[in-house]
Amino acid sequence: MTLAAPKNSLLSLPNELLLLVYDSFEPWDLLAHVCYHQLHSRTQACYARAYMTDFWQNLLFYNGLVTPFSEMEPTKAFWREAAFGYANHAWTCTHSVCGRQRLEANRAIIREKLETWNPEDWDGTCILDSRAADFRGRIDSNDIFRYIDFNNSFPRHDLDVETLSKLAGKCAFLRADPDVDDGWHTADLLHNHPIILDSFATFPPIDWLRIFHGFLEDEDSVSETTNDYGVTVHDALTLLATHLEKGITPNTIEELVMHGPWDDSENVHDPFPDSWSQSDAVLAAHRVGHWFQVTRWRGFGFHVFDETGYVATVDCEGKWLPEDVQSHIDRYTYPRTS
Numbered sequence: 001m002t003l004a005a006p007k008n009s010l011l012s013l014p015n016e017l018l019l020l021v022y023d024s025f026e027p028w029d030l031l032a033h034v035c036y037h038q039l040h041s042r043t044q045a046c047y048a049r050a051y052m053t054d055f056w057q058n059l060l061f062y063n064g065l066v067t068p069f070s071e072m073e074p075t076k077a078f079w080r081e082a083a084f085g086y087a088n089h090a091w092t093c094t095h096s097v098c099g100r101q102r103l104e105a106n107r108a109i110i111r112e113k114l115e116t117w118n119p120e121d122w123d124g125t126c127i128l129d130s131r132a133a134d135f136r137g138r139i140d141s142n143d144i145f146r147y148i149d150f151n152n153s154f155p156r157h158d159l160d161v162e163t164l165s166k167l168a169g170k171c172a173f174l175r176a177d178p179d180v181d182d183g184w185h186t187a188d189l190l191h192n193h194p195i196i197l198d199s200f201a202t203f204p205p206i207d208w209l210r211i212f213h214g215f216l217e218d219e220d221s222v223s224e225t226t227n228d229y230g231v232t233v234h235d236a237l238t239l240l241a242t243h244l245e246k247g248i249t250p251n252t253i254e255e256l257v258m259h260g261p262w263d264d265s266e267n268v269h270d271p272f273p274d275s276w277s278q279s280d281a282v283l284a285a286h287r288v289g290h291w292f293q294v295t296r297w298r299g300f301g302f303h304v305f306d307e308t309g310y311v312a313t314v315d316c317e318g319k320w321l322p323e324d325v326q327s328h329i330d331r332y333t334y335p336r337t338s
């Protein structure tokens with residue numbers, strides 16, 4: 001049974017006016033559209049045209065999102081349901097860098113990129129062909145990486161990609177403030193935040209991400225992932241999760257202290273307090289995952305690699321650490337499991 005609309009309510013308007021209300025929404029406003037679609041069967045009818053187009057898929061793109069799907073071609077209903085899911089998360093998530101704030105941040109940078117980029121640079125889906133080497137320096141990393149740290153539940157590196165993908169959001173956590181570091185007591189598991197995980201890793205979004213891992217031996221130092229709909233934060237994390245459990249040798253730590261993992265002399269820094277001995281540094285950062293506990297992940301830098309395109313480097317910067325190494329280790333001793 002449908003209740004009669006009270007007089008003077010939105011739903012007492014004729015269909016033509018409901019369509020005008022629909023047209024008044026900014027085409028990028030995910031929350032307004034989901035709200036209006038779910039309001040009533042009559043407002044839902046305004047979306048009849050949308051079902052003939054890529055409306056819902058485009059709406060997600062303009063909000064910096066691409067939702068994971070199986071091998072089959074996703075249907076229009078799939079994209080619409082995904083939009084509902086993200087809207088519901090945006091309405092309920094209280095994390096200061098997720099929810100509505102993240103949608104707005106994503107929209108702002110997508111809008112900026114679409115205004116400044118030559119449309120010829122884009123293919124039909126607005127995903128950048130990242131194998132073109134002349135894009136160096138024109139790709140921005142999603143700033144969300146600054147808020148991501150890893151807990152000690154590093155997945156085994158010999159797991160298959162599908163399993164690693166499931167674990168990637170469970171071995172990472174999301175900070176409210178990257179400048180406040182008290183372990184993960186004020187942080188939340190990244191797994192709980194689909195808007196973050198499914199946001200594009202870069203702006204403009206790229207279809208192929210090749211990462212140089214400066215902290216690894218040569219045979220493992222480059223790995224890559226592809227996503228025809230745009231590489232996501234989750235895709236990038238899955239790639240990195242392959243290496244979190246791997247050890248860093250004392251010699252490599254010395255190299256990292258001198259140059260960072262990016263082999264770029266401009267970024268020289270020493271992340272450790274003066275009070276830490278060399279063995280303290282080794283104790284605190286003996287695995288790749290631990291390295292991210294003593295430095296803050298800034299995101300990706302992009303450098304020309306060879307004629308096949310560029311490589312992304314994992315850029316880090318020093319963060320505040322306590323004077324004694326044991327205090328640091330204690331902060332990271334009790335991983336959250338849920």
Ligand SMILES: [Zn+2]
Pocket residue numbers: 089093094095098099192193194195196
């Ligand atoms: Zn969230």
